[in-house]
Amino acid sequence: MTRPTHLDDTGAAHMVDVGAKPATERRAIAGGRITMSQQALEAIRSGNAPKGDVLSTARIAGVMAAKRTADLIPLCHPLALTSVSVDFEWEAGGLSVRATAATTGPTGVEMEALTAASVALLTLYDMAKALDRAMILGDIRLLEKSGGRSGDWRAE
Numbered sequence: 001m002t003r004p005t006h007l008d009d010t011g012a013a014h015m016v017d018v019g020a021k022p023a024t025e026r027r028a029i030a031g032g033r034i035t036m037s038q039q040a041l042e043a044i045r046s047g048n049a050p051k052g053d054v055l056s057t058a059r060i061a062g063v064m065a066a067k068r069t070a071d072l073i074p075l076c077h078p079l080a081l082t083s084v085s086v087d088f089e090w091e092a093g094g095l096s097v098r099a100t101a102a103t104t105g106p107t108g109v110e111m112e113a114l115t116a117a118s119v120a121l122l123t124l125y126d127m128a129k130a131l132d133r134a135m136i137l138g139d140i141r142l143l144e145k146s147g148g149r150s151g152d153w154r155a156e
Contacts, residue, residue: 026107032140063085066115083100
């Protein structure tokens with residue numbers, strides 16, 4: 001059985017040393033969704049939400065969150081991200097988010113993509129909560145990753 005990489009021989013938490021790992025191109029995509037009332041959806045789509053341009057604000061929040069992941073997640077390495085994008089798609093009863101993060105470095109960007117998706121969804125909630133406090137955030141997960149020792153991976 002493989003032991004967790006963030007625990008030392010005594011079981012104490014520590015940051016993994018990635019100094020000897022080669023810098024490779026790495027990319028991760030995460031997604032999630034938010035369901036809401038038709039009224040809230042229409043207000044966002046038409047640009048008439050009480051707090052203004054909901055999607056632009058959520059997109060910026062997601063990008064900013066990816067850049068601050070190491071400040072939010074204990075033992076996460078600060079990364080020099082080469083790109084972050086956050087995109088939304090209209091769905092019946094809600095919106096889905098797809099966040100992509102990339103870097104060239106010794107460790108992956110899965111946490112950055114997941115953080116971007118999560119914060120974008122939280123921002124959608126915040127921007128539209130005056131219209132619908134019963135919104136549901138969910139299905140936040142890694143969709144795919146590439147690069148690094150473990151290679152490429154894609155969710156089924």
